[in-house]
Amino acid sequence: MPKVTIDNITIDVEEGTTILNAARKIGGRIVPPAMCYYSKLKGSGGKCRTCLVKVAQSSAKDPRPMPKLVASCSTPVQDGMVVQNLTSPEVAEARKGIVEFLLLNHPLDCPVCDQAGECDLQDLSFGYGMEETATEDDRREFPVIDIGDKIKLHMNRCILCYRCVYVADQLTDKRLHGILYRGDVSEISTFIGNAVTNDFSGNMIDVCPVGALTDKTARFKSRVWFLKPMDAHRACGKCPGKVAIWMFGNEIYRVTGRKDQFGEVEEFICNECRFEKKEPGDWVIEGPRHIKRQSVISANHYEEMKKQSIIDPIAGEMNKQE
Amino acid sequence: MKSLTNRSKVVSNKQMTFWERIYFPAILNGMRITFGHLFRRKATVQYPEATREFSDIYRGKHVLKRDDEGRERCTSCGLCAVACPAEAITMVSAERKPGEEHLYREEKYAAVYEINMLRCIFCGDCEEACPKEAIFLTKELVKSEYQREKFIYGKDELVESPDPAKRVDVSKRQTKEVLEFKKDKRYKHNK
Ligand code: SF4
Ligand code: SF4
Ligand code: SF4
Ligand code: FES
Numbered sequence: 001m002p003k004v005t006i007d008n009i010t011i012d013v014e015e016g017t018t019i020l021n022a023a024r025k026i027g028g029r030i031v032p033p034a035m036c037y038y039s040k041l042k043g044s045g046g047k048c049r050t051c052l053v054k055v056a057q058s059s060a061k062d063p064r065p066m067p068k069l070v071a072s073c074s075t076p077v078q079d080g081m082v083v084q085n086l087t088s089p090e091v092a093e094a095r096k097g098i099v100e101f102l103l104l105n106h107p108l109d110c111p112v113c114d115q116a117g118e119c120d121l122q123d124l125s126f127g128y129g130m131e132e133t134a135t136e137d138d139r140r141e142f143p144v145i146d147i148g149d150k151i152k153l154h155m156n157r158c159i160l161c162y163r164c165v166y167v168a169d170q171l172t173d174k175r176l177h178g179i180l181y182r183g184d185v186s187e188i189s190t191f192i193g194n195a196v197t198n199d200f201s202g203n204m205i206d207v208c209p210v211g212a213l214t215d216k217t218a219r220f221k222s223r224v225w226f227l228k229p230m231d232a233h234r235a236c237g238k239c240p241g242k243v244a245i246w247m248f249g250n251e252i253y254r255v256t257g258r259k260d261q262f263g264e265v266e267e268f269i270c271n272e273c274r275f276e277k278k279e280p281g282d283w284v285i286e287g288p289r290h291i292k293r294q295s296v297i298s299a300n301h302y303e304e305m306k307k308q309s310i311i312d313p314i315a316g317e318m319n320k321q322e
Numbered sequence: 323m324k325s326l327t328n329r330s331k332v333v334s335n336k337q338m339t340f341w342e343r344i345y346f347p348a349i350l351n352g353m354r355i356t357f358g359h360l361f362r363r364k365a366t367v368q369y370p371e372a373t374r375e376f377s378d379i380y381r382g383k384h385v386l387k388r389d390d391e392g393r394e395r396c397t398s399c400g401l402c403a404v405a406c407p408a409e410a411i412t413m414v415s416a417e418r419k420p421g422e423e424h425l426y427r428e429e430k431y432a433a434v435y436e437i438n439m440l441r442c443i444f445c446g447d448c449e450e451a452c453p454k455e456a457i458f459l460t461k462e463l464v465k466s467e468y469q470r471e472k473f474i475y476g477k478d479e480l481v482e483s484p485d486p487a488k489r490v491d492v493s494k495r496q497t498k499e500v501l502e503f504k505k506d507k508r509y510k511h512n513k
Contacts, residue, residue, distance in 0.1 A: 111397045225400070
């Protein structure tokens, strides 16, 4: 099994694993951010360059560094490879440039956008971005359109990661939307205004890293940080039925897939669960979802307290001595 | 044990002297201090006939601003509500319909916006948080009322009048940097 070293941490991984997945196996802060790669969508990745890393040593046989930074989501590891992510100033610099490019056409409308608070691009620009933009050109502008009666498309916000296209391709039986045109004028569109109606199309809302595709049934209802995310499930014939519901008091405002630590849904859910089951009686509620302390959503969010507090073992020791 | 701070006093039970026992000098001294105060400047004013001068950045009642064209600036982003330490702000958002562009600046607006003035501690965190230059505190005071419900101010109390003569000037509350930034027409915010 190839041995790879990422930011001075060595790990053995399967043949053919990408650098990104090897880093995810190690976990923690050394995992490069990814805006277009989605482990559950075949063929995704390689579009956004957010995941660039430096390969300081190509392999045990060939100790030369790779001449350029490589996209970690689509570069397989080789035995003896040495990778730098956080430890390389070059990578930090490059990522700053990438964020600037991703924001070239992205409007600054987080106050309006329903994705704000759980948006990968927000996190990324907070971590790596600059305050200023270097360009003077106007951003691209598109009208806001409905694709189907349940999904809103804000093409202004799209970063062309292609994830939604892979969802349409791989999850739904009939692909109805894709990317039209090329380069600076490319845009997501449905086939001549066709509605996207099949059972799993709602998942494109979850995979979209920005607020380009949003849930119309929850549109402008509240901001994510005022809602309480709960794990819930129901018996569903079409999908596993394991979801996160977002509650305001006793009302369910929104249903989404359960996102893991890398922002990917654990299981894709069907449109019936996502859009139609908004009564608390429809769901068996398991309890509050775990939200990272750093997230704005964790404000006023209480999870079950650990039974054993941190001082319990110490108290035990002290009792013994008496 | 010796005191660490050296501030402790040892209590003594000493006898008063003759002068201390007749009390007269102490009473005279007390009266001198009292009369002395009659001729000092007063610390109070006769409100409401007289009012104090307010600082330009006094934090009183809030105003929800309109932009130069009279459109409401607030986009119901909820940042003021999440910043508010007193949980005084609530709002309900709505989507702007075609034809309402002259009323609301953004696609989303606050259909209901309420501040509970009894909860508010006038800290100004809401105006600090607002990305749209929509909410500001003003020099105006919150009026007294007989019913608690009257202190929940809705949009009717908060949004400023579209009449240009009645606009609330908040430029003195903004830093030099902000005023400078507002001249930069590259940003949509300033258009
Ligand atoms: S709409 Fe979202 S998921 Fe689709 S390409 Fe654009 S950013 Fe990616
Ligand atoms: S001034 Fe402070 S307490 Fe009052 S509404 Fe604003 S943030 Fe809340
Ligand atoms: S007043 Fe400002 S911070 Fe508050 S909701 Fe409106 S735009 Fe957002
Ligand atoms: S995540 Fe690797 S290029 Fe986008």
